[in-house]
Amino acid sequence: MKRIIAFITVVLVTTAVMAFTSPSLLRNVHLGLDLKGGFEILYEATPYEGGAKVSKESLVKTAQSLEKRANMLGTSEPEVTTEGSNRIRLKLAGVTDEAEVRKQMKEPAALTFRSKNGTETSADQYNKIEMVGTDFAENGAKLEYTNMNEPIVAIKVKSKEKFAEVTERLLGQPLAIYMNDELISAPTVQAVLTEGTATISVGGDVNEAKELRDNINLGALPLKLTEKYSQSVGATLGQQSLKETIEAGLIGSVLILIFMIVMYHVPGLFAGFALIVHTWLLILVFVWADFTLTLPGIAAFILGVGMAVDANIITNERIREEIRSGRSVMSAVKAGGKHSLRTILDSNITTIIVALVMFAYGTGAVKGFALVLVVEIVLSIATNIYFSRFLLNLLLKSGKLLKPKYFGVKERDIREL
Incomplete structure (x- = not known):
C-alpha cells in the first residue's frame, strides 16, 4: 500500500x-x-594608422566593444564572433531599425581626455580635447594596487613629450576622461608626468577601476570597421x-x-x-x-x-x-x-x-x-x-x-x- x-x-x-x-x-x-528575426552584419577591421597591423587582441577587444554597443541598443542576446585575422560577425535578434543599427555599430569607441576651455566650473564644460584614444598604447591600461591594497589604473601613452606638455599645463586641474561624450572619470593632475605613464585613483572601488581600465583599452584600439556583408531575417x-x-x-x-x-x-x-x-x-x-x-x-x-x-x-x-x-x-x-x-x-x-x-x-x-x-x-x-x-x-x-x-x-x- x-x-x-x-x-x-x-x-x-x-x-x-x-x-x-x-x-x-x-x-x-x-x-x-533564426526564430525571432533580426539582423546580421560581417565587418572587416583595418588600422586607422597606415602600415599598422590588426592584432588578435585588438580584434577581440573591438568585438567586445561591438557587443557593449549592441547591448546598449536593447537587442536581446547579441552574438559577436571574430573570424579569421580581421573580420567580426555581429548577429542581433529582434532588430526593427537596421539603419540605426548600422550607424551605432560602425562608430568607434571614442575615448577622449578633456580639459576646461575657460574658467567655467560646470562639469559639462570639459570641452577642450587634449588627447584621444589612439594617443594611448594599445592595451596600455592595467589594474594595479598600492601598498595599502587600493586599486588604481596605470596608463601608458605613446608620446612622452605630448603627455608631459599636457600635464604641465593642467597641473592641479582636472583632466576628464570621456567615452563617447559620456564622462566616466575626472582625475586631477598631481604632477608633471615625463615618463609617459600615470596612475588614476578610483576611490578604492575595484569594479570601477576595472571598468575604467577596459574603457581606456577599448578607446585605444586603432581599428575601423567596414561593412562587407549583411542580411535580414x-x-x-x-x-x-x-x-x-x-x-x-x-x-x-x-x-x-x-x-x-x-x-x-x-x-x-x-x-x-x-x-x-x-x-x-x-x-x-x-x-x-x-x-x-x-x-x-x-x-x-x-x-x-x-x-x-x-x-x-x-x-x-x-x-x-x-x-x-x-x-x-x-x-x-x-x-x-x-x-x-x-x-x-x-x-x-x-x-x-x-x-x-x-x-x-x-x-x-x-x-x-x-x-x-x-x-x-x-x-x-x-x-x-x-x-x-x-x-x-x-x-x-x-x-x-x-x-x-x-x-x-x-x-x-x-x-x-
Whole structure:
C-alpha cells in the first residue's frame, strides 16, 4: 500500500509542478536570430594608422566593444564572433531599425581626455580635447594596487613629450576622461608626468577601476570597421518556422506516445510520461542556463526524443522476450532492464563523444546543436531509463502489474522456462 501511495504522490506532484511552471518557463526561453528575426552584419577591421597591423587582441577587444554597443541598443542576446585575422560577425535578434543599427555599430569607441576651455566650473564644460584614444598604447591600461591594497589604473601613452606638455599645463586641474561624450572619470593632475605613464585613483572601488581600465583599452584600439556583408531575417519568417516546427514536433510526439501505449501497454504509458518529464526538464535547463533556442537546437531536441524512444523500445522488447521465455514478470523486468542498460549506455556515450567533438571544433549553429544534444542525452538517461523504471518497480513491488498482458504479451506466446 505504501508503494502505491508513493507512486501516486510522485506522479501527481511531478504533473502539478510541470503544469504550474511550464507557462512561465516557455515565456522565458530566449529565441535565436533564426526564430525571432533580426539582423546580421560581417565587418572587416583595418588600422586607422597606415602600415599598422590588426592584432588578435585588438580584434577581440573591438568585438567586445561591438557587443557593449549592441547591448546598449536593447537587442536581446547579441552574438559577436571574430573570424579569421580581421573580420567580426555581429548577429542581433529582434532588430526593427537596421539603419540605426548600422550607424551605432560602425562608430568607434571614442575615448577622449578633456580639459576646461575657460574658467567655467560646470562639469559639462570639459570641452577642450587634449588627447584621444589612439594617443594611448594599445592595451596600455592595467589594474594595479598600492601598498595599502587600493586599486588604481596605470596608463601608458605613446608620446612622452605630448603627455608631459599636457600635464604641465593642467597641473592641479582636472583632466576628464570621456567615452563617447559620456564622462566616466575626472582625475586631477598631481604632477608633471615625463615618463609617459600615470596612475588614476578610483576611490578604492575595484569594479570601477576595472571598468575604467577596459574603457581606456577599448578607446585605444586603432581599428575601423567596414561593412562587407549583411542580411535580414524577418521576424515573420522566424515565427513561422518556429510555429511549423512546434506543430510537427507535437504531432510526432503524440504519434509516438500512441505507438508506445499500443505496443507496450503500461510500460509504454510510463515511457510516455517520462518523455513529458524529459521535455520539461530540457526547457528548465534552457531557462536556468540562459541558453538561446535556435532551429538547430530544436533539431537536436527532436533527435534526442527519438533516441529516448529507442531506449524505451530496447528495454521493453527485452522485457517481453524474457516474459515469453517463461520468466515471471518481476524477474523479466529485472533481467530485461539489466541486459538492455549496457546497449543503451554504449549508444548514448558514443553519441555524446561525437557531440563533444562537434562542440569543440564546430562554430555557431554546430556548437548549439551539439550542446543541446549532450544535454538531451543526459536528461534522457535520467528520465527514460531510471525514472520510468522507478515508477514501474514501485507498482511491481506493490503486487500490481504482475500479469504478462500488462506488457503486451499473450499467454499463448509464453514458453516454458
